[in-house]
Amino acid sequence: MEIKMAMTERFRDVRKGLGREIVLASVAGVLIVLSLLFEHLFHLSPVFFVATYPITPQMVAALLSLSFTGAPIIWGSIKGLLRRETNVDELVSLAIIGAVILGEYNAAAIVAFIMVLGSLLEEHASGRSRRDIEAIAAKHPTHAFVLRGTQFVAVPLEQVVVGDRVLVRPGDIVPVDGRVELGESRVDESSLTGESIPVDKVTGDAVYTGTTNQDGALQVVALKMGEDSTYGKIVHLIKEAEDQRVPARRIVDQFVRWYTPAVLVIAGVIWLATGDIFRPITILVVACPCALVLATPSAVLSALAYAARRGILIKGGRFLEACSDVDIVALDKTGTLTTGQLIVKEVFPLKGNGEVDILALAAKAEAGSEHPIAKAILNAALAHGLDVSFNGQIQTHPGLGIKGVDADQHVAVGSQRFLERIGLSIPEEAKSAEAAIFASGKTPLFVARGKEVVGLVSIEDHIRPESCKVVKQLQEEIGRVVMLSGDSGEVAQVVARQCGIPFHTVSAELLPDQKQEYLRNLQNEGRHVCYVGDGTNDGPALAQADIGVSIGTREDTIALDTAHVVLMQQGLENLSLFLALGRRTERTININLIFAISFGFTMMALAATGILTPILGAISHNIGSLMVILNSARLIKFKF
Template identity: 40%
Template sequence: MSAEHVHCDLEGCQDHGCGCAHDHENAGKSLMREIIILVFAGILVVIAVLTEYSIIPVKEIETPAALAALVLTAFPILKEAVQGLINRRWDVCELAALALVAAVLIGEFTAAAEIALILTIGELVEDYLYSRTGKEIKALLSDFPTKARIIRDEETIDVPIEEIRAGDRIIIRPGDVFPVDGEVNEGHSDVDESFLTGESLPILKNPGDMVYSGSVNLDGVVVYTVARPADQSSYAKVVELVKEAGTRRPPSHPMIDRFAKYYTPFILLIAGGVVLLTTDLIRGITILIVACPCALLLATPSAVLAAIGPAAKKGILIKSGRYLEICKNISVIVFDKTGTLTSGEMNISSIIPEKGISEEELLSVATAAERKSPHPIAKAIIKEANNHGIVYSGPVTGRHIPGKGALDTIQGSPVIVGNRDFLHENSISIPDAALDSKSNINHYETEVMVARDGQYIGKIMVADTLRHDTKNALVSLRKLGYNKIAMITGDNQNVAGTIAKELDIPESMTFAGFLPGQKEEYIAKLQDNGEVVCFVGDGTNDGPALVRADLGIGMGSRENTLALESSGVILMQEGLSSLPSFLSLGNLTSRTIKINIILAMALNLILIIFAGTGSISPVMGAIGHQVATIAVLLNSIRLSSCRAGV
């Protein structure tokens, strides 16, 4: 298994705000160089313009400054235009290049330099926004073990995971990550499989049980037999699914491309017609200059930047403008459960003491016994005790029993904390009422029973609870018109059904027991049925679904980063409260882009009329076209100050 770099096809490299097929693969590496070039070109254009209007009284430097600026900025535009013609593609790149060449041919070097500078700014903005996610697979693999401790010929040796063979026996200690899939031979331990299933509760593994690569051993020492080599393991399959899903991502075309398809030939027809009717070549060239769609090209990136700024301040990281534009088309929102709708962390849901025992006393006894345990449930109990101001300062003498609980002696009294089987093993009698109450336990709760001096004194219920803002977030989504909401999870049906009922998610839209591949398949099925899918998740097991969805939104509070880097949008704040804000902002951004396009085309139409009637010169045309560009930018800036989105 290797950390191959995922090609930029994951993001649809041919999609660019200017409608040109720019290669973004090395955009990050050359960004600083492009900025430096752009700054020098801008200085030269300013000098040329100031000289044009005699503000700088040295007329001789105007043409050299304009030509120097053209040398720095025009080549990529002309290159893309030629490639477009070769590929029989007519878009705004061809029109822009034609306007540049025409302006140069009639000696309007300053006008040509202005046009090239604005085009370059638009392209640089898109390069800055462009993001690739495949490279993060390398970062994920760096956290995965590269070696394993195996038993061969009665000796324990460390070998690279690539050399592990089916049938090898591996020793796994507490805190270790299982490097390959296999079957437990010796030992008992709780295992965190949230990497694969999203299930937050640890699973007790006994001899004969399967363990999977990417899972974390929490407490006991385990010896297991390898079932399959590393490149066929569960971990490798999840990473491969992310890559494969990325290659199937449907391309996203910015709104400007649809206009460009008709805009360029329309303008060429007008310019040619004016020249034929008036026999005035200058009028035709002026039309090309004023119609050069700089304002149109900036309609999308300027609005996107205006939206991304305030969103980032609110903890919403948007990787590309395409994810803002698609919000208006979303027809179904699919949520993963664990870590997305729920907190992904163990919390105390209730404390049920026996008669004569207070909740504080029960919690104090349990905390004292669990202090040495690394188990998530123990951490939840200790956290709850801290919240109640309960601090036990006695010596740590307790013993953690993997998969069962903990033993300790508190102030001379033996204490047992764990599941009911553990108490039965230690001859603790549990009242019938406590046993019968199991049927009343919420399906996502785990009971922790406590005994002292050989007597049962109560139990503590631990659960992976809903995030505090989940219900309000879903209500807000429905108010925004997103009424089709589904939930998929690796948990069992009881857990899924309980959560879905609390959130008013229909049973027909609730799916349990899904592995990563099945989640991705479900998203694909929805898309095949014509749905535009937004998937919200965290955890590495959500990676394939996040990449496959039309809009993948990752929760930024988890330590595992693959799902975050597979997402188009990351919610960095805890909870889902920022999700409705982002979707609202996306809709507002789309409306702003539409207004920008209408504004740019209306102003261009007015300038074309003036140019066609000979009312303006090429230089005045260039100034007028700058005014149109400024109008679009001001409209986008209005978006950045609007509070409707975030």
């Protein structure tokens, strides 16, 4: 909630500030018109004198106009200097002050008015991006209808606790992450996934904060609220992404530090060489590097807004820029190239046990795990009406298996390597069953009780429909595509063959830390790696990669913390879109920078020759800034 409120307040402050500037600029504009009328039409005499200096109505009107527009610019420059920060308003401030000293009050007032008017136009041009981001933050509700006694009453979201029953009426925005306890409906999850087709929800299904209930009423048991919810984390990520500075922005900041002193020197030289004070004043106006400063953030903000509307969450602009450097994409197998919706295909009992016995034993060990394999086993056990309660201790070995102890009964479920690591031997009949499972392209899991292997479970997964197409796109656009899997080599090769990934680029039976080490070795060779995983056991590799992309993490909010980019829509389809958007953003930033620098120096040359006046210089300066913003805004309508 605090995240959402902070973000909403930020945009509200922007709107208030914008409204105040519009009013002040309007008053200043009227005063400028009056000043020009007084000077050129009425030729009014001084109304009074200050130390023999004549004070005319034209001067009063111009100075009043400056108090509304020029004074804030000058004050902003002074505050920047007091903080020892370079401020882009310094040059314009000097130009305004210089014009006032020379008695060119109308020129000073008009320059200040045009600069403020230009900033208002810039805000309007970049407003689309901010409105898109604000719309995301605004979908976080502030109240929920919670069951209190026998009635549902509206309470602030801060008072909702885990386990509360929440009523979500048709048309309501879901206020919590939770599980449907009663009711059926369709829910629009486009705010999370970018997918416009509503999702059917029935008892037992998960619903998420920020999504919109459409048809029927739902009663939902609250599981996560506020900042802990999926949507809360998303809003937090968007806020962080907007605040982060990208490499190009830091370079611009360094450039501006020496740019201002250099411009002052150039203006001084022109004054000494020509004796015309208006030329250096015009140089100060056109040299204000607003277009240069806007070149990067305007492009990044547009790209972030575009991505967020399509269910692509990017933690910062630097990951957009990094897309241009990526020369290898590493793909996880389970949940990435495959659907990750595993099912138990077959059970192989040994030692005289029955299939149901093996399934019940495996389910007890997996009862406390959230791993996709555990869910597959538990679903199969529940389908057979088996008791899957487990009150013992569970020890998970990421990438290998799971071990549990219940009422002095030791149960282990996992790969052959896992069983051998904990000191169990694999009988020949179990190895034969394992070979048969491998031959069918499925994943074998050994089930052991005590010191004895009592059976195997065959786990089946399916290739995502879009995997082959995406792999081909990546191979054409990036070049090298590799697959990293914790599964066996046999199963990994089957998936690789179906997806069009060469066998020699497949690495199997990797533990999470081994995937991380694999990526580190690539980076030590000078490669720039994008790693794509589903968030399950992929944390180290996601963090190690230059760009770590996680897929479909509405339930696994931990991946929102470890990945650099999150594709909220299940599937790989948006991966190529994200990489293409990043490359286009980098290209847009470069175009902006080249234009801003060349335009600025061209205007300075025209000012030095006397072709531009201070007023024309202010107009030209704002045209340059608007051109940069409009070029960046094209990213909002990016097409891939």
